[in-house]
Amino acid sequence: xxxxxxxxxxxxxxxxxxxxxxxxxxxxxxxxxxxxxxxxxxxxxxxxxxxxxxxxxxxxxxxxxxxxxxxxxxxxxxxxxxxxxxxxxxxxxxxxxxxxxxxxxxxxxxxxxxxxxxxxxxxxxxxxxxxxxxxxxxxxxxxxxxxxxxxx
Amino acid sequence: xxxxxxxxxxxxxxxxxxxxxxxxxxxxxxxxxxxxxxxxxxxxxxxxxxxxxxxxxxxxxxxxxxxxxxxxxxxxxxxxxxxxxxxxxxxxxxxxxxxxxxxxxxxxxxxxxxxxxxxxxxxxxxxxxxxxxxxxxxxxxxxxxxxxxxxxxxxxxxxx
Numbered sequence: 001x002x003x004x005x006x007x008x009x010x011x012x013x014x015x016x017x018x019x020x021x022x023x024x025x026x027x028x029x030x031x032x033x034x035x036x037x038x039x040x041x042x043x044x045x046x047x048x049x050x051x052x053x054x055x056x057x058x059x060x061x062x063x064x065x066x067x068x069x070x071x072x073x074x075x076x077x078x079x080x081x082x083x084x085x086x087x088x089x090x091x092x093x094x095x096x097x098x099x100x101x102x103x104x105x106x107x108x109x110x111x112x113x114x115x116x117x118x119x120x121x122x123x124x125x126x127x128x129x130x131x132x133x134x135x136x137x138x139x140x141x142x143x144x145x146x147x148x149x150x151x152x
Numbered sequence: 153x154x155x156x157x158x159x160x161x162x163x164x165x166x167x168x169x170x171x172x173x174x175x176x177x178x179x180x181x182x183x184x185x186x187x188x189x190x191x192x193x194x195x196x197x198x199x200x201x202x203x204x205x206x207x208x209x210x211x212x213x214x215x216x217x218x219x220x221x222x223x224x225x226x227x228x229x230x231x232x233x234x235x236x237x238x239x240x241x242x243x244x245x246x247x248x249x250x251x252x253x254x255x256x257x258x259x260x261x262x263x264x265x266x267x268x269x270x271x272x273x274x275x276x277x278x279x280x281x282x283x284x285x286x287x288x289x290x291x292x293x294x295x296x297x298x299x300x301x302x303x304x305x306x307x308x309x310x311x312x
Contacts, residue, residue, distance in 0.1 A: 027202075031202045032163075033202070034198045034199040034201070034233065035202070035232045036236035036237055037233075037236055038163040038165050039246070040248045041248070041251065051249060053251065053309075065232075066251075066254075066255065067229070067252065068202075068203065071229035074228055078207065084207065086215065094256070094257065094258050095255070095256070095257055096254070097254055097256070098253070099252055099253060
């Protein structure tokens with residue numbers, strides 16, 4: 001668990017844990033309703049059975065929204081920077097993601113972050129984290145890079 | 153354009169799908185129409201729950217008041233819901249089979265209950281790679297004080 005709560009305490013290589021989630025169809029439906037994204041990729045079995053995507057590939061099942069994966073990745077940063085004890089010591093400022101493999105109902109995914117760079121600019125203190133999402137088969141399903149502005 | 157109403161939001165993305173722009177029709181750089189959206193506490197909390205996030209900053213007014221935010225805020229990934237809320241049913245991102253390939257976002261200031269969010273967005277670029285059609289979509293969201301809340305790009309594979 002990342003206990004460091006100041007720029008000087010953070011070392012490159014520090015691990016920043018993120019959420020572990022067992023995905024269900026109900027969860028995907030809930031995210032569709034919360035995000036207003038009702039793309040049939042997320043609920044329509046018939047469409048998925050009938051549709052070949054680029055390269056003739058089909059999806060095996062409904063898939064998790066990319067922005068749900070993105071949101072779970074942001075939680076690695078917000079859980080770290082905005083702890084429940086109210087000592088809010090940083091801001092999550094940026095996230096860049098690539099969605100590499102579909103995430104299906106039944107998958108157990110884990111988000112993990114790691115500090116890869118830190119830098120003081122003229123006006124701020126910044127930490128860069130690599131964020132990785134893996135499934136129960138240890139396949140990398142999403143990768144990303146996050147930036148945090150450290151306030152102390 | 154119809155005003156945004158979470159109760160009557162059209163969830164059938166098949167409806168009138170043929171009227172939406174396909175890859176050929178996308179005009180890179182041309183700003184697309186959009187509508188303002190008031191972000192309520194209910195919208196924020198439903199979104200936070202949907203990503204399993206129970207941080208009291210989003211739920212507990214007294215707790216949030218005691219922090220440097222001075223009140224309830226939304227999770228930074230709240231912008232995930234802005235695109236569909238701020239656009240009409242004919243927006244090309246609703247086309248069934250649109251696959252999200254990647255996103256990058258700069259998160260400037262927190263969203264709070266009662267904020268009215270506006271969007272300036274366009275297809276910024278479009279390309280064909282390995283026989284597949286893609287669009288790069290850029291978005292800037294502002295609040296009622298004209299402060300940029302967040303800005304970013306999405307990269308989608310287009311079904312047609």
